[in-house]
Every structure is written in structure tokens, then in C-alpha cells.
Amino acid sequence: MTTQIQQAQVLHDLHVKGNPLVLVNIWDAGSAAVIEHTGAKVIATGSWSVATAHGYEDGQAFPFTDVIENLKQIKQKVQLPITIDIEGGYGHTPEQVFQSVQMIIEAGAVGINIEDQIIGEQRLYSVEEQCARIAAARQAADQLGIPLFINARTDIFLQADPLSSASVQKEHADHALTRAKAYARAGANGFFVPGLSDPTCIQMLCTHSPLPINIMLTTDTPSVSELSAWGVSRISYGPSPYQQVMNTLQQIGQDALMS
Template sequence: MSTQQEKAAMFHQFHTKGNPLILVNVWDAGSALAIQFAGAVAIATGSWSVAAAHGEQDGEAMPFQLVLDNLARITASVDLPVTIDIEGGYGRFASEVKGNVSQVIHHGAVGINIEDQLPSGAGLYAVEEQCLRLSAAREAAEQAGIPLFINARTDIFLQNAPERHNHALLEEALIRSKAYAEAGASGLFVPGLQNLQLIQELCERSSLPVNVMVTSHEPSPKQLAGLGVARVSYGPYPYLQAMEHLKELGQSILSGN
């Protein structure tokens, strides 16, 4: 079995522009095992799905200790590298982020998603403040001796309707990409961005490998690979699909069909 350090190094290598890492987001140990058996090379949680599976709302409403307990069950159940979505880091200040990331690493994760959306859900952290938070996460990883993959999520596109996505927003994202890379980020996550031309330009100009989130069957990983995407994730989509199948099964059984 690979060590945590080996899994972390392996996870970094999976992020290749034009040959993206495909992550089917999970929410607990059972779903993680199912995705491992399906042939995944890595496991990723999605905060919305994890919260929903535990009867909580997204947006750091789920107690952090429960997040850690769930992570521990996942990392103990699978042999693959595990990355965890910790939303905004469960703390506004850099010191809080550092402490929480240390705990995440202690519970077996080799990667995190950490976003620049303010806890209120409206607006973003200033670039300078978010960089302090990312630097704190990197410091925690260095102290633990784990080359943590810090997937820096920017909600620039998510907080703007798709019809408003333009080159001005792209330039804002690139400013954050550069700053986040200098602060210790390993990748750039741009949920909400669907415009293929903008995705391609972002991949061409960002120094960080780009993660795009898909919430349906389109665009396909193959299409996104052609644009230079290095990571494709599916957010709440797998959970929602699984719950729909479960409801259909339940209705079929309960109706006697």
C-alpha cells in the first residue's frame, strides 16, 4: 500500500493538461468504494453531496468534526489518493485555515479544494486575503511533510450568470490564478464556467492546471481534454443521480412492480 506521501505525489502527476484527471465526486465511504471499484485513480468529495448525505446544508453548516470523521472513514476504506472539499477552509483567518488543513492531512487527505467565496455566499475574499489563507494551507502541508494538492477554487464565474461570462471575468480569474500560484496553490478550480472558448483561453494562459466542473454528460471529458483542461469533476451530479435512481427503485418496490 502506498504511503500518504506517495499518494500525494501520484495525485499531482494525474493533473495533465489535455489528459485530465476525471473525478466522480463521492460523499461517504460506501460511495468512495463504489467509485474505486468503477476504476477511478483518485477519490474526491464534494461538499454539497457530503452535506446532503448527512442531512445538512452546504456552506459549512456541517460540523467540521463530522467532516473529518467522514474523511477518516473514506481514507480508511479506499487505497486511492483522496482529496476533500473543505469549502472556505472552515475559518476566515489564515491561522484557522492552517489548523484545519493540518487536521485534514492527519485524517489522510492528499488534496483539498478551498474556495475564495466569502462565508456569507455573496462576494469573494480580496486577492491578498485569500493568498494569506492559501499560504497558511501550504505551510500546514509543509509542516506535515505532505505535498498537498491545493486546488484553489475561484467563484468568479459561479457568482455571475453564464450569459455574463466574458473576457473581463476571465482576466479577473487569471489575476487570481497568478496570485494563488505564488501563494502555494497547485491548481485552479473554476466552477460555473461553461463557455468552451473561455475555458480554452484560461487553460492556455493559466500557470496552474485548470479544473472544470461538469453537472451533466456534456461537455465530455474528451471535449474538455481538447481545450487543455487538466481535471474534470462532477460536483453534486453523482449524488443527485444516485438519489434519483434510489427513488425510482423505492417507488418500484413499494408499488409492487
């Protein structure tokens, strides 16, 4: 049986520049089993999908005890490495992040997403604050002896005006690169930039970031083949799989009632 340490190493090894790990994000044990059967290499949750599927809003409204229980159910259903979106770490302080991450690892995960947005506010933690939180996550993993893959997410581009000028976009990209370098020093393993779709900025980050770059697919994002060619190491589908499944379910219900 593959150990948790081995699964963590598999997750690390799958982040290859130009040959990205593609993640179709799931929300519960049933959706995880479906994705495993497609030949996926890793199971990854998305916080929005998980929260919505369980009747909650995104933004850590889904109770952390339920996050853990959902993870345990997924773990019982699949054999693949599991990476969990824990939003802001379910705590502001490094100490709270430390506790959350230890519980996530003990429940079976080998990777996390942790964001630098302050939950409930339209601003980010300072670089120093977020580095302390990432370092706490790394310390929690080290104490348990698991080489956890910490995917450090920045919300710079999600909070930015999508119609901003090229010069402003470059400023955002430069800011992101500063954070990528700092997060790497703090113990992160990947850098997640949801909301980024500008080809020049993506290529710049892939070239200069010390961490593998993770892009989330949207209607505005370049194609998987283009992202691969530019050096992206991880591509996430985010909430779109859940949305598409629910749209299909809605159509089935409407068709059934009209028949």
C-alpha cells in the first residue's frame, strides 16, 4: 500500500514545467471516485465547490470539522494523493494555521492550497504575515514527517480590475513575483495565481518564479497547450466542474418535468 509520504512525493514529482499536472477539482467522495476512474493522478478539492455542495457560501463558512470529515470520506473512497483547498488556513494567526494543517495531514491529505486573502476582507495579508503563516504550515508538516505540498495562492489578480492597463497588469505581476520568491523562502512548494490570464504575465512568472506556477482555467484563460508551452506546472479547473454538473442536473430535472 502506498504510504502518505510516498503519495506526497508523487504530488511533488508531478509538478513539471511544461508538462503540467491537470486537476479536475472535486467536492465530495462521490465526485472524487468519478475523477479517479478517469485516470487522474491526483484528487484536488476546490473550496467554492465543496462549500456550495454542502449548502454553504465560500469563504470558510463551511465548518472546519466538516472539512475534515469530507476529507476523511474522500480518503476512504480513493487511492490517489489528495490535495485540499483550505482557503485562508481556517485561522488568521500562524498558530491557528499550524493546528489546521496538522489536522488536514492527520486526515490523509498530502497537499494544501492556502491563500493570502484575508477572509471576509478585500485585502491581502502583508508578505511578512503570509510568510509566517506558510512557515507555520511547513512546521506542522515537518513535525508529522510528511513532505506536504504547500500551494501558496495569491489573490492579487482576483482582486484586480480585469480591464486594467498593461502597465498596471505588469505591476501586479511584479508584485506576484515578489510574493512567489518570499513564499518559496517561507516553505511553499507551488504558486497559485487564479484570475491571471494575460499571456505575457504568465510567461514572466513561469520564467522567473522559483516556485512552479499554477493557473486556473476560465473562459479568459489561454489553452492548456499554450499554458504548457509557456512553462506552467499545474492547471486547475476550479469551480467549473461543479457548475457544469449542476447545470446538467438542472437540465435533466427540467426535461423530466416537461415530459
